[in-house]
Amino acid sequence: MKVLITGIAGFIGSSLADFLLDQGCEVVGIDNFDDFYPKAIKEKNLKSIVNHLNAEFIEADILDISQALALVKQIDVVVHIAAKAGVRPSIENPDAYILNNILGTQRVLDFCVQRAIKSIVFASSSSIYGNQTLPFSESFKLDKPISPYAYTKISGELMMQTYHHLYQLNVICLRFFTVYGPRQRPDLAINKFISQITQDQPITLFGDGTTSRDYTFIADIVRGVFSAINLVLSDKPIFEAINLGSQNPIKLIDMVEELYRALQKKPQIEFLPMQSGDVDHTYSDIAKAKEILGYEPQVTFSEGIARFIAWHRSN
């Protein structure tokens, strides 16, 4: 099986690529080293991939995907992960999110049609739910996004639906809930806090610490994506949107206390007002993931933090 991963140099894309290569899959990846965070970090993520016999990396923008991958033969399935991520920067620069996440997704879908690829897994996000009642279920309406990032991901899901209808593309949209672990993006809270606490710097919390997130360890996410890949490859027509979370929301202040405990440091915390665009809580209902994907999160939060810190130290 040959899998195309868009955004392969990023946190989730590179972790998925390593997992797929271990499973004996062939992997081809595209990434433009978007400047959201340093290229050096992404090159490091790619280290094991670029030297692997079953992997090929192409540095290019998904906006040019057809041209960039013209010589790549026989792709069985696409995992479309490339995107401008991050809620707050999407408020500052919505155009960039529309370009990369909406037009970029359009180009990936057109590529699938041109190349007669019939199977795609799309990286969606818990952000699409906005501030709704908890836990978030896939049956909820998606009519109240509170950031440009969220509306680009809702758009992506709608585009997938249209191409499923028009071209019988098999689609699973996976709604990831705050993914953490080795290689996590440097802008995301846990990674940023571990760096600051290790260097004895104070950390800044937005809000009073009672907001919560359904933190999900990268290894659980990657296993869920792998199940989705196998499902979209089956002959049976499928279009589904599925939550991938841990169903275990943790308050921001409790997350931070866990980090201080695990790093054996004295807390130094500054509080600032909540930022607009951030949802108050995320909490996944994962009944559908369990039923359709056989998904079961395996890594507890304290175990995930311990593994993350061990990785951080070795880096």
Ligand SMILES: NC(=O)c1ccc[n+]([C@@H]2O[C@H](COP(=O)([O-])OP(=O)(O)OC[C@H]3O[C@@H](n4cnc5c(N)ncnc54)[C@H](O)[C@@H]3O)[C@@H](O)[C@H]2O)c1
């Ligand atoms: N990390 C999370 O907690 C989380 C939660 C929900 C959804 N997601 C989604 O999962 C995906 C991956 O997130 P991540 O945390 O790994 O982010 P990331 O920024 O580490 O990875 C995204 C990768 O896509 C690449 N990219 C961006 N625009 C591109 C373009 N136009 N052409 C080619 N490559 C491009 C970037 O260079 C980067 O390497 C994103 O779609 C994100 O929206 C992530």
